[in-house]
Amino acid sequence: MSRPQPMQRLxxxxxxxxxRSRNPWxxxxxxxxxxxxxxxxxxxxxVLSDQSDTTTFYAGALEVELYPTSAEYYRDxxxxxxxxxxxxxxxxxxEPPFEVIAVTADPNEGEAFTQAGNDLVEPVAMPASVxxxxxxxVTAHDVGTTFFKRERDQADPEALAxxxxxxxxxxxxxx
Numbered sequence: 001m002s003r004p005q006p007m008q009r010l011x012x013x014x015x016x017x018x019x020r021s022r023n024p025w026x027x028x029x030x031x032x033x034x035x036x037x038x039x040x041x042x043x044x045x046x047v048l049s050d051q052s053d054t055t056t057f058y059a060g061a062l063e064v065e066l067y068p069t070s071a072e073y074y075r076d077x078x079x080x081x082x083x084x085x086x087x088x089x090x091x092x093x094x095e096p097p098f099e100v101i102a103v104t105a106d107p108n109e110g111e112a113f114t115q116a117g118n119d120l121v122e123p124v125a126m127p128a129s130v131x132x133x134x135x136x137x138v139t140a141h142d143v144g145t146t147f148f149k150r151e152r153d154q155a156d157p158e159a160l161a162x163x164x165x166x167x168x169x170x171x172x173x174x175x
Contacts, residue, residue, distance in 0.1 A: 004067060004069075006065035006066055006067050007066055007067060007068055007137070007141065008065075008066040008133070008137055009063040009064070009065055009066070010063060010064040010066070010130050010133050010134075011038055011039040011061055011062075011063050011064075012035045012036060012037065012038070012039070012061065012062060012063070012064055012085065012103055012127070012130060013035065013036035013037075013038065013039055013040045013042075013058060013060070013061045014032055014034075014035060014036075014058075014059045014060060014061070014062065014087055014100050014103065015032070015033050015034040015035070015036065015048065015056060015057070015058060015059065016030060016031065016032050016033065016056070016057050016059040016089065016098065016100075017030070017031055017032075017033045017054060017055070017056050017057075018030050018054070018055045018056075018057065019031075019053060019054045020053040020054070030089065030097065030098060030120060031120065031122050032059075032087035032089060032120075032122045032124050033056070033124060034124055034125070035085045035087065035103065035124050035125070035126065035127055035130070036058075036127065037127040037128075037129040037130055038129075039061035040058065040061070042058045043058075044058065044059060044060035044061075044096070045057050045058070045059060045060070045096040046058045057096075059089075059096075059098070059100050060100050062100055062101075062102065062103045063103075064085060064103050064104060064105050064130065064134075065104075066105070066134065066137045068141040070106045070108075070109070071137065071138050071141040071142040072142060073106045073107060073108050073109075074105050074106065074134050074137065074138050074142075075138045075142050076107065077105055077106070077107050077126075077134075078131065078134060078135055078138065082125065083105070083125075083126040083131050083134070084105075084107070084110075084123035084124065084125065084126055085103050085104065085105055085123065085124055085125075085126050085130070086102075086103070086104050086105075086106075086107070086109070086110025086111075086113065086121055086122070086123050086124075087100065087102075087103050087121070087122055087123075087124055088100070088101050088102040088103070088104075088110075088113045088119050088120070088121050089101070089119065089120040089121075089122075090117070090119050090120075091118060091119075091120075098120065101119070105126065105130075105134050110123065
């Protein structure tokens with residue numbers, strides 16, 4: 001089974017933060033903190049800032065893929081007033097410690113990534129230029145679904161009524 005092709009792709013750069021943990025069993029806590037519009041000409045895992053307990057990295061670029069079948073979900077994301085992108089990081093067990101595997105504007109897809117494995121999934125603010133592109137995509141592709149209320153069949157009041165015992169067959173008459 002093949003996956004459908006996206007109608008539009010929006011490049012974004014991902015910024016990840018490594019913060020020293022106060023937990024005695026974990027050295028660092030990692031999390032995506034921002035998405036940058038476009039794909040910067042910076043090598044992945046370049047240090048952007050290094051402070052005493054926090055280091056910020058440019059983790060790399062990916063594309064937000066937009067599908068017409070998900071336009072309804074993008075619309076709902078935009079309607080929140082603070083649209084988000086969901087960034088998915090997967091542990092690599094080598095350096096760099098994470099790989100950026102997905103960035104999505106679909107809240108349902110973002111939630112689906114949390115269901116399996118030990119991927120790190122965090123929402124980050126959607127950049128203004130990406131928000132405008134997603135809004136025009138929704139305007140062009142959202143057909144909206146009309147709500148159709150199904151009518152239930154009328155209940156049969158006799159369905160649960162007591163019935164008279166079935167006539168008893170006389171096995172002796174057959175012999």
